[in-house]
Amino acid sequence: MLVRLSAILALMALLAPVAALSAPAVGMHWLALADPLVESQPLNAVAFYPAQGRPRSSEVDVYRVDAAQDAPLAAGRFPLVVISHGNNGSPFAHHDLATALAKAGFIVVAVLHTGDNYQDRSRAGTFSNLYGRPLQLSAAIDSVQSDPLLMAGLDSRRVGVIGYSAGGESALILAGAQPEPERLRAYCRQWPDDQDACGSGGALIPDRDDLSAFADPRVGAVMLMAPLALMFDRKGLEPVRVPVLIYSGDADRILQLEQNAAALAQQLPIPPDFRLLPGAGHFVFMAPCPEALEAVAPHVCEDADGVDRNAIHERLSVEAVRFFSRTLGGSQPDSAGGG
Numbered sequence: 001m002l003v004r005l006s007a008i009l010a011l012m013a014l015l016a017p018v019a020a021l022s023a024p025a026v027g028m029h030w031l032a033l034a035d036p037l038v039e040s041q042p043l044n045a046v047a048f049y050p051a052q053g054r055p056r057s058s059e060v061d062v063y064r065v066d067a068a069q070d071a072p073l074a075a076g077r078f079p080l081v082v083i084s085h086g087n088n089g090s091p092f093a094h095h096d097l098a099t100a101l102a103k104a105g106f107i108v109v110a111v112l113h114t115g116d117n118y119q120d121r122s123r124a125g126t127f128s129n130l131y132g133r134p135l136q137l138s139a140a141i142d143s144v145q146s147d148p149l150l151m152a153g154l155d156s157r158r159v160g161v162i163g164y165s166a167g168g169e170s171a172l173i174l175a176g177a178q179p180e181p182e183r184l185r186a187y188c189r190q191w192p193d194d195q196d197a198c199g200s201g202g203a204l205i206p207d208r209d210d211l212s213a214f215a216d217p218r219v220g221a222v223m224l225m226a227p228l229a230l231m232f233d234r235k236g237l238e239p240v241r242v243p244v245l246i247y248s249g250d251a252d253r254i255l256q257l258e259q260n261a262a263a264l265a266q267q268l269p270i271p272p273d274f275r276l277l278p279g280a281g282h283f284v285f286m287a288p289c290p291e292a293l294e295a296v297a298p299h300v301c302e303d304a305d306g307v308d309r310n311a312i313h314e315r316l317s318v319e320a321v322r323f324f325s326r327t328l329g330g331s332q333p334d335s336a337g338g339g
Helices: 002-020 091-103 128-147 166-174 182-191 261-267 292-294 309-328
Strands: 025-035 036-049 059-062 064-065 076-086 109-112 154-164 221-223 244-249 275-278
Touching: 025 091, 025 128, 036 091, 036 128, 036 244, 064 091, 076 091, 076 166, 076 309, 091 109, 091 154, 091 309, 109 128, 128 154, 128 166, 154 166, 154 309, 166 221, 182 261, 221 309, 244 261, 244 309, 275 309
Parallel strands: 076 109, 076 154, 154 221, 221 244, 244 275
Antiparallel strands: 025 036, 036 109, 059 064
């Protein structure tokens, strides 16, 4: 019996490197493009993609990311998913979701929204931010189509969008929704203590009068997490004709559930798949916090008793892969064509 056990352990030791080599690897690649709102200003985005070689990790900002910088792209034709972060956010706040999709055969591009991120809030509360964010997402889609590292593996006929918080609003506009800014003013009359939405009194700063809602016909599916949806009514949502998956927490203290995610679930023309997480707050959809982030932003990292952020994110990753595989289709071999 001891001899048999020793043989099994020896075989497992020999096979371990083979298993590591066959595990899905993820690459990470920075994209630099022109901000469509100010062409002389750069717009940054980071791509996560199926890669060749062994799985590796990288340290980026405060996060450990399961991806290797500029690793060679794996063979195949891959759908694209674009991620839009929340106000004052970061593309790496959703790195675990992005790498899970990349491991499953998607190219994922997370945009750092110029003028509305953790380093730069110069467009907060403006018309250019409302209407510019979707333009930035569309520019990111364009950039992958011409990027030397990624273009050969992209199937640009299959594009999805993930939006968190204000990114949900951006994703819906990109899918065809038409916002009505006056609805924000009406909301703020009812909920004046909502500083996140109503810090400027409910009126958007009219810094640009040449912008309007921009829809990208390439978008074929949308996933929303704690979405901002105050400015949409049933008529404004009528043009959204793609599958939608919505996640929200029933203890969100940043965005009123009934005015946002729950309203979308009732008003979208094609009924979405709506998942309500008991006890979960607004920030639970950001990746589990490293210690460095907990030290400077504890309000973003703390969850209610009984809410397991790690378990929620494991579920989010599985459901995101399932949703986009069903709505966009998974990766295809090179012979499948596309582009």
